[in-house]
Amino acid sequence: MSLPGYNFAYLDEQTKRMIRRALLKAVAIPGYQVPFASREMPLAYGWGTGGMQVTAAVIGPDDVLKVIDQGADDTTNAVSIRRFFALTAGVRTTERTVEATIIQTRHRIPETPLTAGQILVYQVPQPEPLRKLEPRETETRRMHALAEYGLMHVKLYEDIARHGRITLSYDYPVLVNGRHVMAPSPIPSFDNPKMHRSPALQLFGAGREKRIYAVPPYTSVESLAFEDHPFHPWKANAPCGLCGATDSYLDEVVVDDRGGRLFVCSDTDHCTTRRAAGHRGAAAGHALAGAGE
Amino acid sequence: MTALAPGFVDPPLAAQAVFRRLLDAMARPGMVVSLEAPPAPPPLALAAGAIALTLCDADTAVWLDPALRTAEVVAWLRFHTGCRIVGAAEDAAFAFAADTVALPFDRLPIGSDEFPDRSATAVVQVARLGAGAPLCLAGPGIETTTRLHVQGLPAGFVAWRARNHVAYPRGVDVVLVAGTQIAGLPRSTAVTEG
Numbered sequence: 278m279s280l281p282g283y284n285f286a287y288l289d290e291q292t293k294r295m296i297r298r299a300l301l302k303a304v305a306i307p308g309y310q311v312p313f314a315s316r317e318m319p320l321a322y323g324w325g326t327g328g329m330q331v332t333a334a335v336i337g338p339d340d341v342l343k344v345i346d347q348g349a350d351d352t353t354n355a356v357s358i359r360r361f362f363a364l365t366a367g368v369r370t371t372e373r374t375v376e377a378t379i380i381q382t383r384h385r386i387p388e389t390p391l392t393a394g395q396i397l398v399y400q401v402p403q404p405e406p407l408r409k410l411e412p413r414e415t416e417t418r419r420m421h422a423l424a425e426y427g428l429m430h431v432k433l434y435e436d437i438a439r440h441g442r443i444t445l446s447y448d449y450p451v452l453v454n455g456r457h458v459m460a461p462s463p464i465p466s467f468d469n470p471k472m473h474r475s476p477a478l479q480l481f482g483a484g485r486e487k488r489i490y491a492v493p494p495y496t497s498v499e500s501l502a503f504e505d506h507p508f509h510p511w512k513a514n515a516p517c518g519l520c521g522a523t524d525s526y527l528d529e530v531v532v533d534d535r536g537g538r539l540f541v542c543s544d545t546d547h548c549t550t551r552r553a554a555g556h557r558g559a560a561a562g563h564a565l566a567g568a569g570e
Numbered sequence: 571m572t573a574l575a576p577g578f579v580d581p582p583l584a585a586q587a588v589f590r591r592l593l594d595a596m597a598r599p600g601m602v603v604s605l606e607a608p609p610a611p612p613p614l615a616l617a618a619g620a621i622a623l624t625l626c627d628a629d630t631a632v633w634l635d636p637a638l639r640t641a642e643v644v645a646w647l648r649f650h651t652g653c654r655i656v657g658a659a660e661d662a663a664f665a666f667a668a669d670t671v672a673l674p675f676d677r678l679p680i681g682s683d684e685f686p687d688r689s690a691t692a693v694v695q696v697a698r699l700g701a702g703a704p705l706c707l708a709g710p711g712i713e714t715t716t717r718l719h720v721q722g723l724p725a726g727f728v729a730w731r732a733r734n735h736v737a738y739p740r741g742v743d744v745v746l747v748a749g750t751q752i753a754g755l756p757r758s759t760a761v762t763e764g
């Protein structure tokens with residue numbers, strides 16, 4: 278059961294109702310940022326308070342919660358959030374993507390394809406995709422209202438003019454349901470295609486910026502691009518050293534004091550599951566695997 | 571005065587369970603979903619009552635159509651949710667309707683281009699879900715197209731939905747309700763007959 282003396286999932290009922298009303302409007306207008314009255318959580322901003330408020334409004338005692346931070350289940354941030362909901366909502370937690378009903382994430386989408394019963398909750402630091410181009414909220418709101426996204430295309434085109442390609446490799450803007458340009462949060466652009474027509478429900482919470490938005494299942498999510506410069510999700514050109522995967526997003530890890538480096542899956546559950554099934558990379562058996570990094 | 575029907579027995583858990591099914595229904599338009607609903611004063615449908623208990627409070631303006639604006643329903647909603655009951659459909663955050671003839675859909679707030687979320691959610695009672703005339707649905711949350719059978723849909727509903735869809739991203743979101751069952755029709759769903 279949940280911790281006595283606390284509200285179920287920490288938030289009071291009035292706050293949950295407010296967040297739930299915002300979530301339903303967010304689902305009804307895919308990609309549109311719904312303002313909400315963000316509340317204090319017992320973790321600092323930057324630790325995913327927006328995602329935590331969304332999870333708290335959605336989670337129930339029958340849920341199984343997974344929390345990832347940059348693909349890993351065992352960072353301080355991920356462990357704290359998991360423990361928080363185990364205590365306040367009495368939920369079961371897991372590191373396995375396939376077992377989870379709710380996955381709260383910072384900066385990754387799991388490699389294992391999500392299914393129709395699952396909800397992915399993103400922690401979002403900056404929900405406004407146009408903010409770097411236009412600091413004024415009234416202006417960005419007007420641009421979304423008129424679907425006036427020329428500025429975003431100009432910015433991407435400048436990148437092409439300067440570098441010969443779009444160099445943006447994370448938080449790469451997407452067009453949702455053919456209408457609203459949306460920040461996918463700082464996930465690698467490699468993960469963008471996983472959002473497109475996903476059978477799972479995707480919810481986004483920005484605590485400091487007080488915004489909630491959503492992508493319902495089977496909704497079109499297109500990465501912005503040009504006909505002559507199509508979207509290319511970026512990924513290191515190497516297999517995972519531990520499990521040999523060639524189709525997963527990799528982190529480059531320094532493995533010794535002589536500057537030795539190793540590419541390994543950023544999604545630790547994906548890598549562990551593959552290794553358990555007998556897949557072996559060139560550096561299989563490396564101490565890194567045992568440490569669960 | 572007769573005793574008021576009770577609300578949720580364990581409000582945090584009951585409201586979470588109802589909200590989760592409602593979220594599911596809005597994320598997968600046309601899917602018929604059952605709610606665990608406590609008793610509600612007739613003619614308020616059980617699922618409509620459960621939605622009010624889950625989402626309405628002192629911060630929400632609730633409009634009731636003449637069929638639902640009975641002393642019992644008003645007293646029950648006020649006591650359990652503390653919501654404000656408003657007389658004008660134009661002021662509604664939530665509109666509850668049971669009349670199948672005269673519906674003020676075009677008077678409900680649809681939000682602005684800047685704030686399309688400042689719009690009403692209409693909880694519309696019908697005779698049956700999963701039986702009756704078919705509606706064809708398409709849009710976010712639906713893999714290709716899907717059919718929702720509804721008995722007792724209000725007159726002019728499909729024509730109103732077409733006008734509502736043209737106003738996107740402004741618009742009213744609908745939850746159809748029959749007994750303890752619900753089906754979501756967010757503004758993003760294109761609704762046609764057949």
Ligand SMILES: [Zn+2]
Nearest residue numbers: 517520542548
């Ligand atoms: Zn691997």
